Amino acid sequence: MKFGTVDINPNGWNKWTFEQFKEFYDQSLKGKVTETPEEIAKVLGVPIPVKKKTEKSE
Amino acid sequence: MKTFRFSGNGQSKVFLTDIKGVIVEKKNTAQTFVQAKTAAGWSTLMNPATTAAISAIYLDLDRGLEPKSQAPEMTTSNTGFIEKTKDFPPQFVGNANISYEDYQTWFAADTQEFDFTLVLQNGDLISAATSAGLQKGFCGRLFLTFDIPKPGGAEKQKASPFDIIFDDVEEWKNYQIIKTDFTRKELEALTPAGINIEVITAYSGSTGVVVLKATKRATGEPYAGFTTYSQWEVVSLSTDTGGAATAIDVASAALGIYPVTFLNTTPKLTGDFEIQAVTIAASHVTYLSNVLNIPV
Numbered sequence: 001m002k003f004g005t006v007d008i009n010p011n012g013w014n015k016w017t018f019e020q021f022k023e024f025y026d027q028s029l030k031g032k033v034t035e036t037p038e039e040i041a042k043v044l045g046v047p048i049p050v051k052k053k054t055e056k057s058e
Numbered sequence: 059m060k061t062f063r064f065s066g067n068g069q070s071k072v073f074l075t076d077i078k079g080v081i082v083e084k085k086n087t088a089q090t091f092v093q094a095k096t097a098a099g100w101s102t103l104m105n106p107a108t109t110a111a112i113s114a115i116y117l118d119l120d121r122g123l124e125p126k127s128q129a130p131e132m133t134t135s136n137t138g139f140i141e142k143t144k145d146f147p148p149q150f151v152g153n154a155n156i157s158y159e160d161y162q163t164w165f166a167a168d169t170q171e172f173d174f175t176l177v178l179q180n181g182d183l184i185s186a187a188t189s190a191g192l193q194k195g196f197c198g199r200l201f202l203t204f205d206i207p208k209p210g211g212a213e214k215q216k217a218s219p220f221d222i223i224f225d226d227v228e229e230w231k232n233y234q235i236i237k238t239d240f241t242r243k244e245l246e247a248l249t250p251a252g253i254n255i256e257v258i259t260a261y262s263g264s265t266g267v268v269v270l271k272a273t274k275r276a277t278g279e280p281y282a283g284f285t286t287y288s289q290w291e292v293v294s295l296s297t298d299t300g301g302a303a304t305a306i307d308v309a310s311a312a313l314g315i316y317p318v319t320f321l322n323t324t325p326k327l328t329g330d331f332e333i334q335a336v337t338i339a340a341s342h343v344t345y346l347s348n349v350l351n352i353p354v
Contacts, residue, residue, distance in 0.1 A: 005307055005308050007286050007287050007305065007308060008287065008304065008305045009288070009302065012323055015324060016324055024266075024319075027265035028265055028307075028319050029305070
């Protein structure tokens with residue numbers, strides 16, 4: 001799966017936490033791809049943490 | 059095994075042509091004689107669709123073959139009676155027509171057992187046969203020579219010797235000449251082209267990235283064809299329970315340079331591992347690299 005100049009194996013990413021993926025992104029993909037970590041994680045199937053909506057900023 | 063009957067003499071007194079090549083096969087690789095007559099049959103062994111399925115390679119022995127076979131043992135008893143008391147399987151030194159870098163890829167095969175099908179000048183084969191009537195190479199052992207470069211002259215041409223010692227004279231008692239429909243050059247064309255890979259920047263324990271360079275063997279010309287992660291195969295691991303290429307940056311592919319990420323699913327690899335790179339085109343392995351150890 002091509003992102004920028006990087007070809008990524010699309011398999012097995014659902015076992016990763018988003019923090020692990022973010023670390024991988026920062027060390028291997030940053031500067032080589034235009035997509036954000038969230039965008040790539042979504043395509044690869046990495047679980048992205050959802051912000052809890054218990055607090056409301058007013 | 060065979061019944062002897064007088065079988066007549068043909069009108070032609072032609073010699074068998076010289077051996078000019080050898081197909082080195084994994085032990086007990088067998089196929090039908092019909093398949094062995096065709097280049098397509100050898101293609102399924104030499105350049106199939108996956109590296110795992112490769113079970114044979116052709117070696118050109120154009121630089122010469124020196125038979126080293128022992129003559130049968132003839133014994134004279136104390137009564138003066140002479141007779142043959144032992145047969146020995148053949149052995150020879152084949153001087154392969156390959157580069158020194160090709161020869162280096164064989165180092166790990168030293169002393170190993172293989173099956174060998176011999177290729178004659180006209181593309182015909184000398185082969186053994188199994189009891190099931192299948193074509194199979196002669197079982198034997200392969201020995202390499204680890205030596206300094208020869209200074210020149212005829213010895214220079216013997217820079218890539220393969221000592222092949224066959225194991226079983228019984229296989230030779232029933233050897234078959236297979237009349238093929240291909241030439242030696244067609245076998246050579248089936249053999250995947252050799253690529254050399256080397257480490258440019260060591261494996262990083264924090265990122266899992268190792269920067270590799272791929273060049274055409276012995277010429278150093280960059281090879282730009284390893285641009286997907288799946289072309290970089292992990293051959294063996296020393297301490298980890300799994301490992302595979304996860305990502306590859308192809309920005310410098312034209313220079314033959316590839317930063318490749320190897321991970322054990324999520325964590326980085328913790329011990330040395332070996333890789334091989336491959337190009338598969340139209341369901342055939344067309345380019346194949348050496349096996350490279352990545353120190354961790």
